[in-house]
Amino acid sequence: MFALPASVRVVLAMEPVDMRKSIDGLMALVRGAWGEDVYSGHLFAFILRKGDRIKVLTWSRGGFVLLYKRLETGRFRLPPVDAGAQSVQLDATQLAMLLDGIDVADVRRPAAWSPPGRAAS
Numbered sequence: 001m002f003a004l005p006a007s008v009r010v011v012l013a014m015e016p017v018d019m020r021k022s023i024d025g026l027m028a029l030v031r032g033a034w035g036e037d038v039y040s041g042h043l044f045a046f047i048l049r050k051g052d053r054i055k056v057l058t059w060s061r062g063g064f065v066l067l068y069k070r071l072e073t074g075r076f077r078l079p080p081v082d083a084g085a086q087s088v089q090l091d092a093t094q095l096a097m098l099l100d101g102i103d104v105a106d107v108r109r110p111a112a113w114s115p116p117g118r119a120a121s
Contacts, residue, residue: 003092004043004092008041008042008043008092009040009043010042010043010045010089010090010091010092010094010095011030011034011036011042011043011044011045011087011088011089011090012045012046012047012078012079012087012088012089012095012098013033013044013045013046013047013086013087014078014081014085014086014087014088015086016047016048016049016051017029017046017047017048018048019046019048019053019055023057023064023066026044026046026055026057026066027057027064029046030044030057033086033087034086034087038057038059038064039059041058041059041060042058043056043057043058043095044056044057044058045057045090045095047076047078050075051075051076051078052071052074052075052076053068053069053070053071054067054068054069054076054098054099055067055068056095069099071101074101075101076099076101077098077101077102077103077104077105078098079094079098079104080105090104
């Protein structure tokens with residue numbers, strides 16, 4: 001679903017968010033709680049307490065984009081994180097799986113290949 005450059009980060013809030021929050025309310029969370037630059041072009045994702053709705057906020061070409069998805073059945077499955085973490089970074093594949101309702105905690109990736117003599121990145 002997403003083809004994001006490696007420089008674009010996806011940040012998922014670990015605390016549930018009131019879905020009545022507008023773009024301005026979500027911006028305040030990104031700035032205040034995380035100290036992030038909302039104009040960076042990174043994606044900031046927020047999930048409702050029930051876990052069946054998600055909002056993704058990003059800045060693009062002079063305006064904010066807000067993606068909203070509601071699952072008709074089931075819940076979004078959050079990745080495992082350290083206790084007390086306010087947010088977790090995802091990559092584009094993990095975000096796509098999350099939006100599809102796939103439990104990313106159960107997904108296993110093979111080790112990344114790299115040419116001989118070079119460290120995997």
